[in-house]
Amino acid sequence: MRVLIVDDEPLARRNLAVLLARDPALLVVGECGSAESALAAIATLAPDLVFLDIDMPECDGFELLERSGPAPRFALVFVTAHHQFALRAFEVGALDYILKPFDDARFERVLARAKEQLRLPGASARFLIRNGATLEVVKFCDIDWIEASDYYVTLHAGGRAHMLRRSLAELDGLLATHGFQRIHRSAIVNLDRVGALGIGADGEYDVVLASGARLRMSRRYRQAVRDRMAGM
Structure with a gap:
């Protein structure tokens, strides 16, 4: 080290x-x-x-x-x-x-x-999220996906949403080595939570998570997602 x-x-x-x-x-x-x-x-x-x-x-x-x-x-x-x-x-x-x-x-x-x-970065790394007078622990490995919300991001984990004052671009770099992938200018997914890649009637791809959430994937990220999924 x-x-x-x-x-x-x-x-x-x-x-x-x-x-x-x-x-x-x-x-x-x-x-x-x-x-x-x-x-x-x-x-x-x-x-x-x-x-x-x-x-x-x-x-x-x-x-x-x-x-x-x-x-x-x-x-x-x-x-x-x-x-x-x-x-x-x-x-x-x-x-x-x-x-x-x-x-x-x-x-x-x-x-x-x-x-x-x-x-073991994926298992031990975590965010501490302020919620009133408490700090909630959200492990990287428990996050399903992350979406941009103006000056914040929203972490979706275990059916709950947590607001964090960080930019999506910042988290993209931080989480890339922890099994996460940018799929859209406003979304990052945990690749371990991806259940399928769906193709819509318009020919565009969606990322289908194990939770049932369906997220649109931009064309610019399509090959990177497929490559990383194939290499896992």
Whole structure:
């Protein structure tokens, strides 16, 4: 597992590096003390896991995440001394959130979760959806399909609909490696939920899900869907 550490405090970077060095399955590919160096490292080093400080002088961790691209292809753990950012961290898709100072046991639990997600991404990855005063867990593997809803998306999972403030383009990149496929400019499906490809009277294809939902598929995505279905 390729790990990148991003923190403007040298001692904090060093502490994380020492903890990570204990695990032979991990390789620290870089340590960055600024947002600019972190953006360059993310682009060139292709980390699997990033430990990211939130409070940095050039730009905070959330802004750095936005600047890294619409669909980061790495697992993310925020590390911060400020507890008030916890909810937002999960809303932007962070795997976990470590509050400084932390002990070895807490760090080991976070690391175990990260390793599990990178081994079995479809089974362990999840969204946390705010619903009033609670956060609901929606696992990627439980989602049937996703549709665009203005500035939000709607996750359809187990007969329920969950609103998430993310763009469909962002989720397209994030979920492509988790068994999802774009079928229309406003829809993404979980390929494990596809029961059939139907052909309408007009010759256009529909995607028929196991739930019975029938979704129109654009011509531009037809070959990609068929190729991925055939390769599964």
